[in-house]
Amino acid sequence: MSEKFLMKGNEALAEAAIRAGCRHFFGYPITPQTEISAYMSKRMPKIGGTYLQAESEVAAINMVLGAASAGVRAMTSSSSPGISLKSEGVSYIAGSDVPCVIIDVMRGGPGLGGIQPSQADYWQATKSLGHGDFQILVYAPASVQEMVDLMYKAFDKSDEYRMPAMILADGMLGQMMEPVSFPEDNTSNLKEKEWATNGTKEARKPNIINSLLLNPDELEKSIVERYKKYDIIKEKEVLFEDYLTDDADFVVVAYGATSRISKSAVNEARKKGIKVGLLRPKTLWPFPTEKLYQLSKQVKKMLVVEMSMGQMVDDVKLSTKGNCPVEFYGRTGGVIPTPKEVLNEIIKLAEKEGE
């Protein structure tokens, strides 16, 4: 590892994307992620890259579709309301099997909502980022260093599976500064993309990037093929952090910013003698279903903590298949839960169990 920098999460995301070989960024200002655009606008011209401030989020994601179709690593970033606008383009990109990276630094919604941190777009990211049957890779970093590490991975996996990848962060991670170091640039393993529309040079048949298949049988077949790919991803690409769960009677499940708050609470609860651990998904799709299923057979109860009214909790319940009760604690609208609040919830869990 090289030199450490004290960097804002948003800026670290931007620098990591550049070091992952991204030379084409299309953005639009929105709090709390604007530092990404500002950083890109400063750096890209100096390294021969493209920074373009689009006329809208809609245009930005479609510029990504164009650039990524040409075979380059392309990225856009936004926050919740802007991601809603991008959803049309994401659906087309997924339906056309084009890789790209999208950053979502979540803020409170619905509507214009607020600008403080939130995790209320879990459903949007993992279930319904646009119309039709499709999934995107969703990475949920919990520190500035992890924002960097997962950015490299997002580009690699997006290329490998030819599908969009999202970094799902929140205003807290985007705005905070932590020491960070950057791994070696990983642009050397960039492979030629034979499917790219970069001109036939009259040496091959035309490549077509397209999501339109009017024949239902053909469309069904193409979707089924894509879902076979999704099955492989579910098997190979799940990432999570497993913290103090070995002997745990209780497990807190949280991702991103709330996982850090929950970790503080777990540490405090351990000091009080409560056997509690933390399971932190680093990929939200694919979701650590199997790990949670195994834990559900071991623990007495799970507690899901989110900055929302309860979204990921659904996936936790599905994963546990009714083996253990799953409780929920959430704050929403930009309110960040404190470690003390979460600790109280853990204590309540334990008390109900008569500990």
Place this chain on the structure above:
Amino acid sequence: MTNMLFAGFGGQGILFAGKITANAGMSYNKQVSWLPSYGPEMRGGTANCSVCIDDEPISCPLVSEPDILVVMNKPSYHKFENSIVEGGTLVYDSSLIENDEPRNDINVYGIPATSLAESEGLNGLANIIMLGFTLQKTNFLPYDVVSKAIEKSVPKSKEHLLKPNLKALEIGFNYK
């Protein structure tokens, strides 16, 4: 482990004082985090930032119960004074804040940082005077580490500001 909260008005350099602190911690091989409040106001609104310095990885970067509160305006003083942990420290700018509801379970130190800055010709550097004074009272990091962090944090384009910043730190550190 030191959890610090810097609070005041936007434009007082609250976030910058926090950044210096985090940078200093990092250069001293500590784990650090810096988390600002952010809002629609660029200047004039309240601003605060959480800074954590620890030997262990920082689990929660949001400081809701500070060990040290460095506060530079009345609204923030009233908002955060009660959140300081027992045995913790309150450092306030006594030229702007009356300590009218003193707690007796914490250490309380006042310094007229804003008036000092004005009289010393260091307009806008009350934040660094506060930082120096906090350092004197709590010793959360060695003085040299913090002054080096200032040297690193003042951009080349604003090099003329370096000396005044270092002077402000010294004034705060030596204030009796």
Place this chain on the structure above:
Amino acid sequence: MAVVFEKTKGLTDKETHYCPGCTHGIIHRLVAECLEELGLLGTTVGVASVGCSVMAYDYFNCDMVQAPHGRAPAVATGLKRALPQNTIFTYQGDGDLAAIGTAETVHAATRGENITIIFVNNAIYGMTGGQMAPTTLPNQVTQTSPYGRDVHTAGYPIRMCEMLSTLSGVAYAERVTVISPQTIRNAKKAIKKAFTVQKEGKGFSIIEVLSTCPTNWGMSPIEAMGWLKDNMIPYYPLGVYKDVSEEGVFPND
């Protein structure tokens, strides 16, 4: 035997799905011929839009990307920024370009994006069965203006070439049609000019082609051409609206 006529290499052998008498076929051929004659087929990437020409990706013999409705100029922008040496064009209808994609069109134009737009204006939504378009003429009857377009409620039709010609990023804007051998020859000249402007890096170019839709207009192909001449050309006059192809849109470079 001497070859007196050959189909352009710029089109694939795929049969088009266009209605009999539709002028999309002519326009496809002109675009393809121009690309072939300029030697650009191997370096061109086209962008198909949503509307009747949605399947253009099957007809042009070059790399193609199919864009969401209205977004073709944004997709083309992304392509061009990644492939600045290649020729990038979009092929869009009036609903796509002048309604749902107005923002993308205007901003690609004002950026001076070095792309070429082929804009097919037939004053109606063809693909969905003949609804009112942003370019539907006042009093024109369509499925969604059954009493004729009432400008009091539906507003006036948009003249895109005129509007875009006010933007500094536009290097070339011309309106043509394809209803006679003469107009077809002019149209080809215009399209070739636009691709040349792009090749020379002069900036944004758009060729608007007034086109017929006999099926949705409820006319024979011949009647449709007459209707276009009598009704559309007076509202949408043919001609060059902007030409800074000599100096380009960034003359100080």
